[in-house]
Amino acid sequence: MALRFLCIDPDTNGGHCPALHVDDETGDLLVTGRREDDVTNLRQVEANSGIGDHEVLVRLPARMKAIVLAKLLEEARDADTARTAVRRTDRGD
Template sequence: MALRFIGIDPNTNGGNCPSVWIDPATGDFLFQGWEVTDQADLAQITTRSPIAGHEKIVRLPARMREIIAEACGDGAADLR
């Protein structure tokens, strides 16, 4: 089943396009964002949740809150 596009960074300029998607088959969220490489941020994260080799931490801008909230509501529960 095709992924469902929820929204893209409203300030995108065509490149570096953070976006939010949902997998209708599972209800899982997919986030496209900027990979976090700041060692201080990664150190804080790994103190609570070690990052497995197949995982990446991504950052989405605060201006995308409404898009993320839309993914969490508005029919997201119906996807499971």
Template sequence: MALRFVGKDPESGDHGSPAVWVDEVTKDLVIQGWRADDRTTRASAQDVAILSHETVVRVPKRMVPLLREALDVAELD
């Protein structure tokens, strides 16, 4: 799997999270974010089952431009 790095949260400084990649083969987005383990978020995210091997990830609004860029990369290749 070859991931193309799109970018990371401009406010994260030297820290690595959140970040966005595009899988160059499948065009899937790969997102690193903050695990949303607080009860309120998890209780609100029950529209679909969250299986034991899954989690909910929170990505800040300021990363929307990076997500759009990642979608464009996935679409163009």
């Protein structure tokens, strides 16, 4: 599995999390961040989608929304560009 770094919280101290990576093979997103331990928040998430025994709820600071969105849009554009290039090659263009 080859992980590619996408972004990190610009206000992090010492270059640690929170951060976002993508698995180049699967396209899955991997998030590092502070584990959410607030019982009220955990109950709300549990009511909506559940949290498996092997899962944790990770908190990303609000300041990362724009950064994460920009990186995900960039990823989507790059994927669209790659698909277009493959289709053109397949057609002989």
